[in-house]
Amino acid sequence: MHRRVSAVEVIASQIGVALDRRGRDNRRLPGGVGAILRRSHRVFMPQRSLSMIAAAMTAALLLACGGGGTATTKPTGTATPTQTAGTSTQPTTSGQPTGSSQPTGSSQPTGSSQPSESAAASPTQGGAFEIPDIEAGKFNVAMVLIGPHNDGGWSQAHYEGLQYVEQNVPNSHVAYIENVPEGASSEQTFRSLSRKGFNLIIGTSFGYMDPMETVADEFPNITYVHLTGYKSNFTNFGNLFGAMEDFKYLAGMLAGSRAKMDNNPKLGYMATFPIPEEVRLGNAIMLGAKKTCPECTMEIRWINTWHDPIKEKDGAASLFDAGAQVVFTGADTGANADVAAEKGKWAVTYDHPDSCKGERCLTAPYWIWGPVYAQIATDVNAGTYEPNYQYFDADTKAMGLFGFMEGETPKPGIADLPAADVQMVRDTLAQMLAGGFGRFDVFAGPIKDNTGQEVLAAGEKLEQSDLDQFPPGAPGSECTTCMHWLAEGINGTIPASNP
Numbered sequence: 001m002h003r004r005v006s007a008v009e010v011i012a013s014q015i016g017v018a019l020d021r022r023g024r025d026n027r028r029l030p031g032g033v034g035a036i037l038r039r040s041h042r043v044f045m046p047q048r049s050l051s052m053i054a055a056a057m058t059a060a061l062l063l064a065c066g067g068g069g070t071a072t073t074k075p076t077g078t079a080t081p082t083q084t085a086g087t088s089t090q091p092t093t094s095g096q097p098t099g100s101s102q103p104t105g106s107s108q109p110t111g112s113s114q115p116s117e118s119a120a121a122s123p124t125q126g127g128a129f130e131i132p133d134i135e136a137g138k139f140n141v142a143m144v145l146i147g148p149h150n151d152g153g154w155s156q157a158h159y160e161g162l163q164y165v166e167q168n169v170p171n172s173h174v175a176y177i178e179n180v181p182e183g184a185s186s187e188q189t190f191r192s193l194s195r196k197g198f199n200l201i202i203g204t205s206f207g208y209m210d211p212m213e214t215v216a217d218e219f220p221n222i223t224y225v226h227l228t229g230y231k232s233n234f235t236n237f238g239n240l241f242g243a244m245e246d247f248k249y250l251a252g253m254l255a256g257s258r259a260k261m262d263n264n265p266k267l268g269y270m271a272t273f274p275i276p277e278e279v280r281l282g283n284a285i286m287l288g289a290k291k292t293c294p295e296c297t298m299e300i301r302w303i304n305t306w307h308d309p310i311k312e313k314d315g316a317a318s319l320f321d322a323g324a325q326v327v328f329t330g331a332d333t334g335a336n337a338d339v340a341a342e343k344g345k346w347a348v349t350y351d352h353p354d355s356c357k358g359e360r361c362l363t364a365p366y367w368i369w370g371p372v373y374a375q376i377a378t379d380v381n382a383g384t385y386e387p388n389y390q391y392f393d394a395d396t397k398a399m400g401l402f403g404f405m406e407g408e409t410p411k412p413g414i415a416d417l418p419a420a421d422v423q424m425v426r427d428t429l430a431q432m433l434a435g436g437f438g439r440f441d442v443f444a445g446p447i448k449d450n451t452g453q454e455v456l457a458a459g460e461k462l463e464q465s466d467l468d469q470f471p472p473g474a475p476g477s478e479c480t481t482c483m484h485w486l487a488e489g490i491n492g493t494i495p496a497s498n499p
Contacts, residue, residue: 129177131192138173139381141165141373142198144189145178146205147307152354153332154306154367158204158227161369168370169377182207187214194219200380202373203227213237223380223387228277230389230474238387240372243439245284245467246394246432247365247401248328250425251348252288254362255326257421258346258413260293267298268319268327270336272306274495276468276483278330284442285328286487292421299324300492307332313339320345326362337361346413353402362413364402372398391464393439394432404429439467449485450492456481 134140141162149159159176166174175198180186186208193201194215202225203212209229216224216237224237232239252267259265267289271278282300289296299322303315312335319327320339326346329336334355340347341360349355349364356364372392379385392398403410404426414422431437443466445456456462465479473479484494 129180129189129192131177131189131196132175134175134197135173138171139169139200139377140198141169141172141174141200141202141377142193142196143174143176143202144180144186144193144204144208145176146182146207147179147332149176149178151307151332152334153349153351155204155332156354157352157367158202158369161367161373162202164370165373165377168374169381172377172381180208184211187211190215190224191218194222198222200225200377223385225376225387232388234387236387238385239389240376241390242367242372242392242396242398243394244365244367244399245280245439245442246437247399248281248284249288249442250401250404250429250432251328251363251365252285252290253292253421253425253428254414254417255285255328255346255348256289256291256293256296257417258362259289259296259325261417262325264323264325265293265296266323266325267296268316268322268324269298269300269490270312270315270319270327270329270331271300271302272330273304274302276470279486279494280467280483281330282328282490283483283485283487286489287442287447290489291424292418297489297491300486300490302495303331305331309333309335312336316340316347317343334358334361353400353408356402356411359412362411363404366400366402368398368400372396393435394429395435395438397433401425401429443467448488450488450490452488453485455485455487 132142143158143162145155145158147153147155150156155178159178162174162176166172175193177189177193180189182205186203190201190203190208190212200223201212203209204227206228209226209231212224212226213231213233216222216233216235220236222236225240226237227240229239231237255267256265259267267285269282269285271282282298286296286298289298299319301315301319303311305311308331312329312331312333316327316329316336316339320343324345326348327336327340328348329350332351332355334347334349334357337347337349337356337358337360341358345360347358347361349361350366351364352366353364355361355366376385402408403414410422428437440461443456443462445460446454446458447456449455462481463479465473465477466481467483469477469479469482470484471479471482473482486492486494
């Protein structure tokens with residue numbers, strides 16, 4: 001049985017999420033699943049004093065409620081993503097996988113599924129959350145999620161990646177805890193999972209970075225992988241992300257084509273926080289749109305949240321009302337597609353195919369975490385994993401463009417687009433998947449910013465340190481053409497951040 005989260009708990013969680021959520025500012029550093037890039041700390045991290053207050057308030061409210069999550073074991077016999085609330089458990093001792101250690105099976109997200117029956121774990125209080133027991137004799141993988149595992153977006157994509165591990169890494173057992181606020185309140189959750197004896201612990205939000213770093217120092221025999229941050233101790237705490245800019249670029253091509261076809265060359269971008277990641281993805285959208293609609297422009301709105309359906313809906317409505325024909329989101333829900341349906345316009349959603357169900361959704365760049373996580377789990381279990389900065393590109397097949405991947409059907413809004421535009425998208429995607437076109441090709445000169453200044457001359461390309469940092473960059477990894485500019489055609493500015 002799964003305990004429902006109370007209204008007070010939801011409010012508490014939202015305080016933490018709305019003010020601090022996943023400051024995913026430099027979530028990515030390149031290097032594929034098999035290629036790890038070593039480098040120094042990144043320089044930019046938004047420090048919000050409100051975040052600390054939010055974390056404290058969240059912890060206090062959750063403790064007053066007597067707990068924030070539920071403990072659940074992962075089902076062992078199903079191959080379809082389940083949608084059961086709460087946490088799942090990890091095995092207690094590491095056991096060598098029997099048979100082949102190569103991940104097998106389909107890695108494509110399967111979309112929404114019916115909840116499966118899963119046994120309740122014996123709960124142990126770890127901060128505000130019930131901590132599941134591990135399972136002896138297996139390789140144990142635990143995951144901590146910022147949102148609900150079935151949110152149709154960011155958290156669901158990671159949850160399905162975790163299921164892939166259980167289904168494809170022999171003798172593995174997986175567990176998860178959902179709705180864990182960022183900041184100090186998450187530290188005890190990671191510590192409690194570590195005390196249980198999990199072999200690999202994955203944290204999927206930026207604000208888990210410092211707590212995970214602290215706990216990793218306390219448990220040197222456990223491996224920790226953090227998503228979207230910029231830290232690694234090169235011993236048992238690694239960083240992971242991927243080049244979603246590739247797929248935002250492709251989506252920009254489609255959006256430009258759609259806007260031009262509709263005789264309204266205006267796009268909208270609902271960005272979350274003023275951080276390099278969001279600037280990079282917005283620039284990739286605009287650069288892609290210019291390929292099919294040279295006259296297109298794009299309005300930008302900063303909504304300062306990763307997951308707030310109301311704010312997302314209001315932000316999308318504001319952009320549509322300002323004249324946008326297609327609106328992109330950097331946040332987690334498909335709210336922009338809902339508003340597009342109301343307005344008779346178009347949307348491009350994000351993170352997971354489930355976000356793009358509506359008729360007025362053109363496509364969704366999305367994540368396929370399963371093979372990446374399975375390879376990491378296999379390497380950790382074999383003792384060959386090297387914690388570092390890992391940033392994968394499109395050729396890892398760990399990302400997709402909804403409607404254009406194998407077995408998928410393009411959305412209705414693609415059907416009447418010029419055949420040449422659609423073929424350009426397909427050809428570029430094929431190049432990306434084959435490793436012939438990547439993030440440095442997306443950001444290749446000539447490029448001008450929205451003030452008319454030259455960012456890159458013809459024949460020049462950005463470096464990785466340019467892609468994911470505001471100036472001046474981290475010591476030892478300084479950026480030259482730092483990601484603090486908006487591409488030609490974008491209407492707006494980058495607000496001051498709180499370094």
